[in-house]
Amino acid sequence: MKESNKVFLRMMLGVSKYLKGNEIFTSMKAIQDLEVKIDAQAAKIEKLIELIETENKSIAVAVSSATDKLVPQLYAIMKAEEVYFISQGNISMATELHTTRAEIQRTSHKSLETIVETVAKIGRENIAKLNAYNIYDEDIDVVESYLQQLVAASTAQDRYNEEKRLKRDELEALIAESKELLTETDMVVEIISLTHPAEYKGYTEVRNKKEYSELLFTITVLNSETGKPEENARVVVRSTTKKVKDKPYVLLNRVTRKTGEVRNNKREFDIYEMTVEKIGCETHTQQFTVADNTPLRLEVMLKKIEGMN
Structure with missing residues (x-):
């Protein structure tokens, strides 16, 4: 969350409070209408900030847990396949497995889907030979099961991230609207700048208060x-x-x-x-x-x- 958004919200609330606390402003219909709009916008902004800052830790835990289960098992199968192909003199296949294996801890779940599919196919085609390295059909089944858990958790994470992105976009749009609203308020308040200089000065001080500065x-x-x-x-x-x-x-x-x-x-x-x-x-x-x-x-x-x- 941008600190500037929170700062802007505090400034909006400060402006609203100041306007409500001065009779010269509460007696003006135009200001009353603007106060209602400012309060409504501030409430929306506050709610969105709260939603954006609320983390769904269970999703991140699910992704991490599924990854921690999948990677060691997948690594073992790939290493066994690599050793087997070296023993058969198939250096190009062994090298490809070695290179891919080095990436599995930091690749995306979409890439892991492709890797598991390929590794499982190779494993099942050579399972009799891989038994010598304690790799069996059941081990491949387990890896495929862990992959499905990871895909489900990662899909939920992607959906959650997209919802957050949309909320951030909505917040930015609200901030932009609210800045226009405050500019309109500035213009209306300026009407009393010469007739009520003290109140006008108070308003400008709230608008430019140091604690509201980004x-x-x-x-x-x-x-x-x-x-x-x-x-x-x-x-x-x-x-x-x-x-x-x-x-x-x-x-x-x-x-x-x-x-x-x-x-x-x-x-x-x-x-x-x-x-x-x-x-x-x-x-x-x-x-x-x-x-x-x-x-x-x-x-x-x-x-x-x-x-x-």
């Missing part, structure tokens, strides 16, 4: 082996074009906490060089450009120095 960029530091957040990594972001006292201007100099993240909301557009350092890890350096207000999310994979714990 983060310009977020940097997440991860362990390259585990993929988990790296704590106590120093992140320094320097300008490549600006200097202060003959040294590159430092936009950011922070240490990551448990989340592995550092954040920045300063709107300073530039080309930056980022350096990430941690004891026992290789230093990571890269450049990135901040050209507009579009929030950036950068991930850094820190590698451990060989020989260091």
Whole structure:
């Protein structure tokens, strides 16, 4: 979920609350109508965000479980077939099986369907010879059964992912509509900008409140082996074009906490060089450009120095 969507929702709710709390606005029919629309849109956005963030862990568990059952059994049959073909001098078939076997742990369920079909056919045609390696018809039956479990779980996962995608598209459309609605509200509120300057100023402050501002960029530091957040990594972001006292201007100099993240909301557009350092890890350096207000999310994979714990 984009943090900017949650920020936008908070801003909408803040605008609605401010308008409801001021008589000058509640007395205007146009504002009353806009309040109703804002509240309705905010409710829809909130509901969609909740649905998108709700994870169906059982589907992911089913896919993982089926994969964990299938792969070892399939590997054993393929290895036995490979050894058999080597013994028969059929090096090309053995090589093909070897190459395919190396991919089964990271291939898609659709590719696994084709692989299992081929391996099962080869196995049944040579089952008498494969018995010497403790591979029997029953083992092929088990692999085909596990494949069906994986196909069912993966199909459910694909359907679930598609539903999520449609919800995200719906959310983006709602956000776009709501931005137009707030622009319309801005225009109506501006009517009282000179007659009621204090109320108008209050409204603009809510619209531009710092806590509703989107983060310009977020940097997440991860362990390259585990993929988990790296704590106590120093992140320094320097300008490549600006200097202060003959040294590159430092936009950011922070240490990551448990989340592995550092954040920045300063709107300073530039080309930056980022350096990430941690004891026992290789230093990571890269450049990135901040050209507009579009929030950036950068991930850094820190590698451990060989020989260091």
